[in-house]
Amino acid sequence: MATQMADEIMPSSENTPGSPTSSTGQIPLEQPPKLKGRKKFLQNLQRMSSSPTLTRRGRSASTGYRRDHKASLSCVSLSSTAYSPCLGNESSSQLYGGLNPRPATPGYAGPSGDAQGINNRIRLVGTDSPNTSQPRTIPLPFDVRPASRGSPRSLTPDGAKEEAEIERETAPPEPRLVRELDFWGELPQELKVEVFRYLDPREIVRCSAVSKAWNAMCFDGQLWTKRIPGDILVKLITSGGPFVRDLNLRGCAQMRDKWSSEGERISDLCRNVVNFSLEGCRIDRISMHHFLTRNPRLRYINISGLNSVTNHAMKVIAQSCPELESFNISFCKHVKTTALLQVVQACQQLKDLRASEIQGFDDEDFMLALYERNTLDRLVMSRTDLNDESLKVLMHGVNPTIDLLTDRPTVPPRRFRHLDVHHCHDLTDSGLKSLAHNVPDLEGLQVSQCPELTDDSVIEVIRTTPKLSHLELEDLENLTNLTLTELAKSAPKLEHLNISYCESLGDTGMLQVMKSCPKLRSVEMDNTRVSDLTLMEASYRVRRRGYGEEIPKVGLRLVVFDCANVTWAGVREVLSSNAYLPRVRKPVSAVVTVTQTSEDDSSPTTTAFVTPSSTPPPVATYPSEIIQLKCFYGWQMTVDEHTKRVKRGDLAAASRLDRKWTDYMMATEEAGAAGAGARRRRRRAREAERLYNADDSEEESYGIGLSALGGTRRRRAQSGSSCTVM
Known part of the structure; x- marks a missing residue:
């Protein structure tokens, strides 16, 4: 074998046809045939x-x-x-x-x-052999082996070099800095919500217990756009049972049929509810009373706008909920202050009462109970029958002691922080003056649409409320610029101001407010006499809030639509200010003077050397805050697009849009003017409109760098000559 x-x-000893030579190394005479x-x-x-x-x-x-x-x-x-x-x-x-x-x-x-x-x-x-015990590797030669410290070879320079090289080669690689990727945290909010859409309601509720961020996301209204069936909603409520603390059924109209059949079961299981909201929920009277009776720990109740709420419900709340702190009963047609009086007297910890469109606020007995309680931080009495006498009882009580020196009632100050009395037509200056010197902690005041109020009462209240931050003065036709001037002096913490439809107010007062109130965040002044000067002053004040490396955020919201004195030039000033960056300052240089004397000439020669500073000044990247403007509807789309570009940090694109819109508006005005040159103006208008409608190009003559250095401003004319510094 x-x-x-x-x-x-x-192989065969004979020559194969493919071999070129014979075994003796001689070239054969005949070539082998082709295969x-x-x-x-x-x-x-x-x-x-x-x-x-x-x-x-x-x-x-x-x-x-x-x-x-x-x-x-x-x-x-x-x-x-x-x-x-x-x-x-x-x-x-x-x-x-x-x-x-x-x-x-x-x-x-x-x-x-x-x-x-x-x-x-x-x-x-x-x-x-397969069973050999010999190693399968060849050891390194002796001259390249690493030597121990103190050995003769390690003492030589060559040995040290070899040892260093070997250690460098054998050393483990340095760990690379790998950025930790927070996949879920870096996802946009829209994608997160889209992921949660694949979960059913029960799974979403379970995910809400993961963290505070997930809790806020799970109860986002975008996830609950589709109406949940009543059976599933009842299972979610009953599965929690005694562990439910916050029960918000706002707008759950599908529970109408379930309350009659499952209301008693829900009330028996959920007995530890603290916050309860039924606004917009269709519930029968018996089920609601049964639920309120079984939950004595309720602190927050919102039953606004329910037709099933009656005066008997106020009696049930007064008897069953002694720890009540916040109560919203606005727009309940079948409730009056005579029944609400029981809640005020029984709930000694009541701090927030919202009772819009509740009849009976002209009752002095009810207002006296609120005066004696004096625990309310927020009181909403808008759209009610409140009058001057009842408001005086709320502030001063009945027959107060009058101070002879100041001619003011000597009563304890009220604890109100937010007071809403807007749309109370019976309120006049006599009643509003009772707030002066009695509400030192007042932060929010709403007296809009009270046509009888004038400067006398409003100014007196403003002077005695140094903590005022929110003021609503909408549709007060009798106000003048004196109110705004006094507001600028007495309210340095002002953040929100509404003077819409106050047709007598203009730049005289608003300029003072813009200068003296650095914390302004929102100003509504539509249908007033303000002009472009107010917008320019607002832009200047917002620019003074500084620059930084973070993306700009909205710092001031202005509403100026339907203002006859506001033109596109003022709007353009706001847009330019939002995308404006100051010019980069040159580094501070030191001038060194050296005096030299030559041998031939006895006169000394002075030479000056300029050395730049080693520490360059910081360079601003983005404005810290910008203005969000609501103006004439024909300009609003351009303003919104400009604001969008600034908020994402693309100041160059925002500046290009500003320039194109400016050219378009100037050409439009020229085209509308009569006289000689109308054809040329119309041609320029068409050209500007074409440029305005064209897509923004990234490479233009101005460039990004010029925009960052103030390219939106007027530039000096440059001559054709050039200067070379040697």
């Missing part, structure tokens, strides 16, 4: 090498293995990669040169200088 295998592997068909195919095949080292040895093309004049495809491949299964039997780890074909050129010598081209044996490390 061994003989037969050797015959198969060993065809299978022989030609096998002639171009190469034999696979069983070791990577043989691939680098010169080899001739294989002629195939012949046995009975038949070619064998054993150990033959169409590629030049190594064929590993050739040594898979592990019978021998030595390769012999007889397995290789003859060299391609005569006199080829192998790596050992064999002139006959016979390859020496190639020994693979550690593969002498």
Whole structure:
């Protein structure tokens, strides 16, 4: 068998048709015939090498293995990669040169200088026998091994260098600073909401317990746009049972049929509710009374706008909810102050009472109960029948003691922080003056749409309320600029001001307010006499709030639509201010003077050298705050687009839009003017309109850098000459 295998592997001693030379190294006289068909195919095949080292040895093309004049495809491949299964039997780890074909050129010598081209044996490390205990790796030479400290070789400079190089090569790589990716935290809010849309209501409620951020997101109104079936809502409420603290059923109209059948079960399970809201929820009277009776820990109740709320419900709340602090009963048609009096007397911790459109505020007994309680921080009495006498009882009580020196009642000051009496037509200056000197902690006052009020009462209240931050004076036709002037002096903490439809107010008072109230956040002055001067002053004051590296945010909201004196030039001033950055200041330079005296000339020569400062000044990147403007509807789309670009930090695009809109408005005004040159003005108007409607291009003549350096401002004319500083 061994003989037969050797015959198969060993090549024939005769010259094959594909060999160019004979075994003696002489060139044959006759050329071998050309091969065809299978022989030609096998002639171009190469034999696979069983070791990577043989691939680098010169080899001739294989002629195939012949046995009975038949070619064998054993150990033959169409590629030049190594064929590993050739040594898979592990019978021998030595390769012999007889397995290789003859060299391609005569006199080829192998790596050992064999002139006959016979390859020496190639020994693979550690593969002498399968059971050998020899290591399969070759140790490093002695001269490149790392030496221990104190050894003779480590003391030599070369050894130290080698040791340092080896340590540098063998040292572990320095850890790369990989930024931690907060995948969920960096997602936009819209995508987060879209992910939660795939959850059912019960799963959303369970996710709300993960964190505060998830709780706010799970109860986002966008997730509950589709009406939840009443059965699922009842299961969600009853599954919480005694663990429910906040039950907000605002707008759940689908619970109308469930309260009659499941109301008693819900009341029996939910007995620890603290905050309860039924605004816009259809509930029958019996179910509501039953629920209020079973929850004595209620502190916040919102039942505004419910037709099922009657005077009997006030009696139930007064008897069952002694810890009540906030009560909203606005727009309940079947409730009067005679029944609400029971709640005020029984709930000693009441701090927030909202009772808009409740009849009976002209009752002095009810107002006297509020005066004696004196625990309210917020009182809403808008759209009621409040009059001067009842408001005086609320502030001074009945028959107060009068101070002879000041001619004012000597009563304890009221604790009101927010007072809303707007749309009370019976209120006049006599009643509003009772607030003066009695509400020192007042922060919010709403007296809009009280047509009888004038400067006398409003100014007296403003002077005695230094903490005033929100003031509503809408539609008070009798007010003048004296009120705004006094407001600028007495209310430095003012944040919100509404003077809409006060047609007598103008720039005289508003300029003082803009200068003296640095904390302004919102000003509504539509249908007034304010002009572009107010907008310019507001832009200047907002710019003074500073610059920083963060994206701009809205710092002041102005409402100036339907103001006849506000033109597009004032609106353009606001837009330019939002995208304006101050010019970059040059670094402070030091001037060094050197005096030199030459040998030929006795006169000294003075030379001045300018050395720049080593610490450049900080460069502003974005304005800290901008103005959000609501103006004429024809300009509003441009204003909104400009504000959008500024809020995302693209000041260059905002400046381009500002320039195009300015050119368009100027061309429009010229085109509308009569006289000579009308055709030229119309042509310029069309050109400006074309530029305005064209898409914004990133590469324009002004560039981003010029915009950042104040490119929106007027530039000086430049001459054609140039100056070169050597």
